[in-house]
Amino acid sequence: MSADTKIAELLTELHQLIKQTQEERSRSEHNLLNIQKTHERMQTENKTSPYYRTKLRGLYTTAKADAEAECSILRHSLDKIAEIKSLLEERRIAAKMAGVYSDSDPPRKTMRRGVLMTLLQQSAMTLPLWIGKPGESPPPLCGAIPASGDYVAKQGDKVAARVKAVDGDEQWILAEVVSYNHSTNKYEVDDIDEEGKERHTLSRRRIIPLPQWKANPETDPDALFSKDQLVLALYPQTTCFYRALIHTPPHRPQDDYSVLFEDTSYADGYSPPLNVAQRYVVACKENKKK
């Protein structure tokens, strides 16, 4: 089955699920209204009779079941979305590989930088929000939580990569993983900026995988960097990471971090606060000054 038909199918399923969600909602609404009314009646009568107690218990049980049913449909929908995204990603990688290996004569039209920047912003915006079950703690690569020590980034994953520039300076760039060699423990990565068009072979110390989920500040504030923490953040409208201090963490799921970049051209050594999405903020490994 081709990826296209598969995606079309998944989209139809997703559509169904969304409809179901609405049905679930309408149903549980009736129940919730009942609960509210019962409470009101109890209040007016000013006593908790066993009758009400039993009635309420029953109502709450149903409401809980309803909520769980709705929740499971929503999770199911999220899975579908993730599946669609991964199919799209596979297709993109396949197209890229095809492009790389057929060294055809007319050079591929490079993307205008402005378009690349928009794509990067969109990718940050559509990064999925991690939604755990009650009591479940966020996994690695959610928000500020680093990958485990033995984690290997997959092909197509975006990473911060420390590369040596032509002038010998070290720089953290936004890159995409091409492959990982298990015997040498080295990554091959591509500079995301097509103008650079360079492929780098780097040891795993020089790679920081980017978060794969956004952390929800309302439920998992611990999975976010906190104020004044030193991080590497993508400078707006560029493809390079620089050292920065967290100015304010996000307050809502769609919010960005506000960070202060280290910048000697300002009197206090830091830029004014700039917004950077969760997707492009990672822990700063190095402790010594560059």
Added chain:
Amino acid sequence: MSDPATQALQPRLQAQASGSAGTGASTAGPGTTSSDPVRPGLSQQQRASQKKAQVRAFPRAKKLEKLGVFSACKASDTCKCNGWKNPNPPSATRMDLQQQAASLSEPCRSCGHALADHVSHLENVSEDEINRLLGMVVDVENLFMSVHKEEDTDTKQVYFYLFKLLRKCILQMSQPVVEGSLGSPPFERPNIEQGVLNFVQYKFSHLAPKERQTMFELSKMFLICLNYWKLETPTQYRQRTQKDDATAYKLDYTRWLCYCHVPQSNDSLPRYETTQVFGRNLLKSIFTVTRRQLLEKFRVEKDKLLPEKRTLILTHFPKFLSMLEEEIYGENSPIWEADFTMPASDSAQIGHQTASPASGSPALSKCLNSTSSLVSSDTGGIEPITGDKRKLPEALTLEDAKRIRVMGDIPMELVNEVMMTITDPAAMLGPETNLLTPNAARDETARLEERRGIIEFHVIGNSLSQKSNKKILMWLVGLQNVFSHQLPRMPKEYITRLVFDPKHKTLALIKDGRVIGGICFRMFPTQGFTEIVFCAVTSNEQVKGYGTHLMNHLKEYHIKHNILYFLTYADEYAIGYFKKQGFSKDIKVPKSRYLGYIKDYEGATLMECELNPRIPYTELSHIIKRQKEIIKKLIERKQSQIRKVYPGLTCFKEGVRQIPVESIPGIRETGWKPTNKDKGKEVKDPDVLYNMLKNLLAQIKTHPDAWPFMEPVKKSEAPDYYEVIRFPIDLKTMTEKLKNRYYVTKKLFIADLQRIISNCREYNPPDSEYCKCANTLEKFFYFKLKDGGLIEK
């Protein structure tokens, strides 16, 4: 004054006025006194706008008092009082200077009702509208003075009419419209400008381009002079001509006063250019006397003219005017025909394309620019002040645009039909995803953001003569910060000095009330160019198309102000940006015009951009996108009509690199025609040409410096050669092409030879061995080409 645009306008008017001081009296005819408030003396216009700015900066109470004087009493239906009169009239000092504003409860001297009763209608009126009304108040006051001073009865009458009209408009808060039997502009078709430009086409298109350009410049100068010329009064006209058509002239004179002359200093009234709303009849009435005055003026001021222009004006202009006179008074002159076109097909358009009759105001603005080059800078020349209210009647432009359509052009109906399909949302495929298309125009996002109000553009500047408002000052500080952060090699003090210099202005890009970028520039109206001083966008807002959109706004601003050249010293990082914005290192402005004016930077490259007044720059990429869509649709239509499939060309597989277009099967059926420019001079017999070229190629190949070009460059020797050079060519390939009878014209052959040289220069450093060979070889083959009579000696 909250509107930054008004703020920005102020220093400009002053700068312009001072730049062209001394012009007013010279352009106006005899008998003009500069103290006459309605005559277009520059000081007059300047004074009016200063006065307006002053009045508009009043506190609200003072503004109301001023308007109250012109507002009817609304205390009761029976009160007939039509303007509040101050019970304590100021004795010596003018009431609007330092005096305290009258309180709203102050009773009127004539009807006894309070000031509040007179201005009650202004309570919920916006500040902008109040300011508009105040502008009219100033104009009314000036007109009152004019009525008072004017001695000519006809003129006096018109001034009085306009005075009453504006008073009524303040009373009713309406827009002034000149009514009555005058009709509305344009009064004649074709207009003078078209006629004169037709004349240049008609009489001089046979000349060599340079001379043609001269005549074109003279015509432009003539048109500007007319626009700022003061016409003689009907009484003077009657005395001079002794003719009985004085009534017709009086009508034209009245129209001219109402629509062209008075609005020059009185901006409450819509303004039109004399040469655009009048035609042959007016020109007939005024030409003799105007010509005399013009020539006299140039004779008197000849010492102030630039030496290289002096001869031009003194020798060519009289002749030019005599020839024009023949066409104005002659019986059957074709230049006044509505659909004038050049009889000969090879009549090249004159000079800039803007000369075409359709261009309307752009042609005029173009000529303003070149006129300034005719006259030396110390006099300020004939460069007139132009208000920014150059409104053309819409209908005129549209109709003319249709008229100059090219022969064989697609009919308008078809274009409209295609337009319908591309603008019809139902006919479009899917939603617009312009943010993601890799070929979206660079400035597309910025344009959308401006439309949605996310970003704003304002031209601002500091002023020493009046207090700038706080917002403007804050923005200037913001600009200074952006520039000094983005241009770390410029000393901060230097940036500050220029940004706050009242002669410099800055186009500021504002987002969320903060400055995120800008272009600091200095206009030199007398020199006909503007210097771009600093240009930057703050780093975290870059790559969003803001830089392009900024420059496009700056271009439009300059077209409005008749400056059509940008010059700048670009450092190595900025060259790329300026190239994308249409700048080039090829400088067309003569050095004498900018030397000593522009700031020179060491190690920077001088770059220039010529503006075309017909291009709406901020919409350009959008228009081109549209045009592409239209052409695509037209091609699709044509394809579906022809529906014939030819077998593909095979000659390319056999090693031929290029074939003449006309030999492609079916191409003629599509309506394609070869350009027959070179046909005349071409060697007739193909065999003769073939042998000549064969001979020549053999000689070139035996030249001692031909060795690098004998064969195609090998990828093993220069791995990136084919990435750099898009059209490789070499002597071996040329020999093959010759054998394949590709070179059916000498032009094709010479083009390939030249490409060998230019490819070499592009790929290799200039002092390399290869380039030296290329230089010698180039000289050699041009010598041979001349020798063989293939190019002119």
